Amino acid sequence: MFGKIVFATSGAPDCDSAARVAFDMAGRYGSEIIVFHCLGIPGKGDSNLVLDVRTGEEVDADEEYLEGVREELRTTYAIQLSGCKKAGIEIAVGNPSREVLRLARKADADLIVMGARGQGLEVGGFYKRGVIGGTHEKVAKAARCPVLTVARPAASFWGGFSNIVFATDFSKASESAFKLAEAVARDVQGDLHLFHCLDLDKLQSPIALTQEGIEGRLAEARRKIQVNYASKLGELAKRTSIEVWEGSPYVEIVKFARERQADLIVMAHHTRELDPDERPFGSTLEQVLVRATCPVISINRPDKLPQAGDA
């Protein structure tokens, strides 16, 4: 299903949950896996210095150090790597989001798996700790392939994905996300839950907020899900449910996923505005990433959609 997986990791324990999912998927689908670590942007002018993830100290990114990092990654993931048919370790120096995207493009990756940010880089206040951060945001927005993020231990992942929530805002990007959700659901023979949340924050006007108005929109959204998605599912429709709630999308998506005991959330990430000043609490996707108890996968484009059962 995913021929080549890029697993972007800091190598720190924060990424263990993501590692479990990444390697498990590689094993399950017989995928090639590339373990990727970015040393961070050369901090000082034109010098070769980078920040060490563990110590936060400046080090020289010379061949000896790079080999040391490679060796540590090999040791950290020794057991998982030994179980992979084809695996490699790649290291880069640079801006992490850029280098993840660069490698994904160069390797023609079918999936990027990322964990939460390592603490070594996150000596900051609540905002920095609580929000996934610019790396995920930029990668999720620009990648041509699906991006799977595991921010918390994925308790229900033990047996693989079987209960998939697809959250849509009916955008064009969501069409790609729907195709991905459908392909995964077919491949794992799981249940699919089609979900939309009517964004009440966007309807803050006395007229739009009448109960009848809201209920009318909910009915309309339900109809749209039926027409745009459910009607195209064929056999899979038997294992599919439709739900439309109102509220703040990220809250409702997380609540819905919890209620359905989902082990994967699929959605698009198509935020054009990346300026954190304009969007202090992040996009819906970013908030879902932080809060969801299961892995979240996002895709905006049709370029690298997996086909069910082609692994």
Added chain:
Amino acid sequence: MPEGIYCNKTPITTEEALKALLSDTRGTKYYAEMEQLEVDREKLWATIQKTFKSRMQTWLDVCARCGLCADSCFLYLVNDRNPEQVPSYKIHSTLGEIIKRKGDVDGAFMRHAMEVAWSRCTCCNRCAQFCPHGIDIGVMMGYTRGLLYSQGFVPWELKIGAGMHRVYRAQMDVTTEDWVETCEWMAEEQQDDWPGLEIPVDKEDADIMYTCNAREPKHYPEDLAEAAILFHIAGENWTVPSEGWEQTSLSMFAGDWEACKLQVQTVYAAIERLRPKRVVGTECGHAHRATVVEGPYWAGRPDGQPPAPYIHYVQWVAEALREGKLKIDPAKRIKQPVTYQDSCNYIRNWGLAETAREILSYIVEPGYLVEMTPNKEYNYCCGGGGGFNGIGKFRPMRNKALLTKRDQILATGAKLVIAPCHNCWDAIRDLEEEYHIHIDWSFLKPLLLKMVIVPEHLLPKDEDSEE
């Protein structure tokens, strides 16, 4: 030891030699070898006789060591007015001494001269504005660097930097293939948001050929994307060359004049090959100095001009705003105290202070621009100019040099510094990391993109959300 394996008089000309030098962490072996490096006195004096021309000879002769240049030098001020930091002292105790002794100097002297040339002068040329005789010590220090480089007495990072230009024609190991791939990548990445956006490579007879700084494709390719978007919005007919796209010159910082010539010739060859009406360079100060101000002389251009009119990015932005190619949404103008970092190389050495202010008048709400003191042509170097930013050996001195800029910025009360120069941008970033004064810094491109009005016909057609 006449010459070492790492530290010697031979320029880096192969990838293999470059990698070997890079493998010497922090130049430990390189500097150890430099302790033993011998001066080729005959060659040094012969070089001086060929190149030390009347202008500099006159400058050295007429310098009365009056000391009026002292207070002009931020390194003198920030180092507790140490007399050894007086510009005239710095040049007389190095170049002046070499000339006086007719090149009869030893390794210890050259190592001392290297420290002076690269850690006590950023070639910012500020002192020249205060000299009653108009003596430009920055220019003379640049010449001194050339002498030192030719004898192998050059900081490790700059020997590598000059070698990069010789091997890759770029200050970093960005090959033609990497560069073209980056252009395709960035165009592809923007196509959802900017339908029809292209980064045309090697288009002949375009109105604009764009050149940049290798740090952009290497680490910040979005800078290239931002340039492309702004050209797209402005409706420009533009291109980038597949070769000759790198405008910077670390070899100029190193004093490797041959590499400077090779580098700038590559850019000029691209201009001659593609025949653009004019060339626009990125937001970089020294790149402009290297390719536009000094480059024509290195390349032996008879008219002292590049093959086509060549402007700095602030000139293009000011023109685009003036002519309405880029229109700013007044509601999105900067409404917080903001200050502007004048880059020595395109402000003091190219006279674009007012052009930069013209841009600010469009993008900053009146009353929110707080100028540094002093400013424009009299502004101080960021603290990291002339290669100072990148030299590990002189990092403590560089960090101290940043204090001038820190205090200038703090005095404005601004939380945002606009710095359309890579070197200044790096120095201000490092200054924030070093001293934590809670400021932001930005190039022009991302700021413009936040506030520019996008014409309706350029917007993506699909509607993201129907809700």
